[in-house]
Amino acid sequence: MSDALESLTLDAEGLALHVRQRRAASTPAVLFLHGWLDHSHSFDALLPHLPASWRLVLLDFRGMGRSAHVGPGATYQFSDYALDVEATLDGLGLDAVHLVGHSLGGIVSQAYAAARPERVQSVTLIESLGPAGGPAEGALERLRSALKDARRPPNRKRYPTVEAAAARLLENSPTLTRDAALYLARHGTEPFEGGVAFTFDPRHRRRFGMGYDEAQWLALQAGIACPLQLLLATGGLRHDEGLMRSRVQALHTLAHPPLHIPGGHHVHMEQPAVVAEALLRLIR
Template identity: 75%
Template structure:
């Protein structure tokens, strides 16, 4: 069987902002939208794609990440903006309903969007993700202060001598990330800058949000999810404290089965792409 063609890049007008989407339409196949993690980009799913069925694929770069446009001067990024990216991507591609696959931040966005737009989401597959690090209501004031303090920090772009140096930096921040995965992320996530390279993401993403959900608010959002949900975790990945994990799992009645644990770290889909693809394929195909 010949390999399925790679998704093609296109830009969607997201209310004046250029939203980069990679798209491979397949008539009659399930439509699946992939949402990447914080400061990553859609190519983080590339290792998984060859092992998937011939789905109708879409992969988005969130605003200010990957090849998507950055917000203008004086503007900031908010979590709700990412849910708008999902909606505008679906509208721009003419997709009425999709299965969502989200890694880390992308999984949080997928859950929030599925709760807000249940009629548009057929299922959610989470990879190393089960809601934000919400915290107690008491941290709201410190969060706001941090946001104001961060707003005075210049949005500095760091220069790296080469793509390889940028990849090495990624591995410093994420030691379980394999060298090949780090190189893939750096190759697609950097651009020429001052005689070297810099990451394409807007450095303002490193500033703290001024507003966020506390635990009670997040559980209220999560309570709006009506579609089936699967959770894939890396054995050495990130996880909230056990009591938070249990509370969120208990409050997600549409979760199908226990979390699937696969050997690997936070980017387990890049470390074990075949195993993750098998899990995704079985789940989505049963709900197509």
């Protein structure tokens, strides 16, 4: 049986999702969900550190990586990403999986685990404590912002080289290492107008019109029934201490206290062996 990753296209209500898979007949099955505007290759460094017998599935969310963009006039909403997870499980004939989510992927992992507890065996969150939340009073401004963003043309920016695209990633994500930025750019760009452009749909930069306030998000978290672990980077995203404390306390199935790992927001690319060890402990 080959240890190579095979690329597949799955159907999500007519939208083509790109996934990569290793050892399709093996168990346990582990599904990796990447961060906002990233792609499944952000997990590549982890793979050599995981057991060769595991079935690994790496998804590109809609409008990111090599998955299709939504059509004209359509938008992206948070619940769409949960639909992508469901389409992946259904398309691969998976009854249940272990979820590993980085940043946005961790938020989606929590939401899907709460909504479909019978299909999620464990959740590993990497640099992911949930959405911004906030008070209910923020709903009006959120809607106003979404309507304003809808007027912005979804322009794709051209970069002369992959290296220039990587430099842009470093500007936007200063905790990235140069090697990680270059790797993300190599796998996250394509030829465009004599240079390169990122493959993600620029409409992803528009704000959601609907979102969870803090009370709603904590109610959703309460629906998670499987074991869960939280991996945080010492140089990663900074959270309000009060918010972080309440979010962690709400994770009532947390298998152990949050694990703090040296590195930046993409700590799984910097410290793949340490992150893989944490996955082994939880999944085994």
